[in-house]
Amino acid sequence: MRSPPSPELTSAAVPVISERDHAHGDGADAIVYLDLACPACAAMWPELRALPLRLCVRHFPMASKRSRSPVLHAAAEAAALQRPGAFWDMVDSIYADQGHQDDPHLWARAEALRLDLRRFEADRRSMVVAARLRADFMAGIRAGVTGTPSAFAAGKLLQGELIPGLASALAL
């Protein structure tokens, strides 16, 4: 057979939480891979936010299943470039209302968060943001993520019903 694939594609442990991640809260570490257009993710988001965790959110847009996912993730990442807290505000906003995902709805969300709209528009279409989304996605692939929502907690990959899964894995 030909030369082996580049090592960036084979199995690897999930990356530990670093400064480049979106992470906040106090408590045990939980790394979640989410899709911002995933109904199951939206349904559990309020409960997940309320858990006593250091919650790290990574991008896992499944574009072929939900065509607006990459756009929503790029919007959240663009918000973060203006103000770190705006990442969480944008994710909250998108999950609270899954029915409005078109560009004008994203502009309205950005304005409500008092973001600079011109910069938001440039950033969400930038190569930097696209590369960030892909890096998160591929790290998830290498760690064995096959759908959303997924989480890593206490060294385990949890998929499906995350709230009871996290409560059990972390004895919350």
Next chain:
Amino acid sequence: MIEPGTKAPEFTLPNHRGEAVRLTDFAGRKLLLCFYPNDFSPVCSDQLSIYQEVLAEIRAEGVELVGISTDGTWSHNAFRKQLGLEMPLLSDFHPKGEVSRAYGAYLEDWGTPNRSLVLIDEDGIVRWVHASPTPLEIPGANLIFDALTAVA
């Protein structure tokens, strides 16, 4: 499940457009057969979506990925459109499951293929297989890249 090192069973199946596709069409190329239970089911949709997201990387390794289930060609056609899938989907519809059985990838109880991957080399020899413990478990795309590394 078919064993690595054995010759891959020949097949002729219609694809999502009703065109006949043969194993021998892939001679000289690596072929990854992805047997899956059902078009449109939630787990199968996740699995093929994930593979679609890394299809460029799989093809960059000289591997053609092909999905196989017992659904009909019209179902395959609609399923591909719904998910924007670019890999061919083959229909093991009639006689039902015959090719899946030949690869040891058929679940008699379910009446569908099990979720299974079969990597066939340029000479038509099976080099790697993976059968999910249950059809509800998706083999991650990382396992495909691990296999390509291991058999290179």
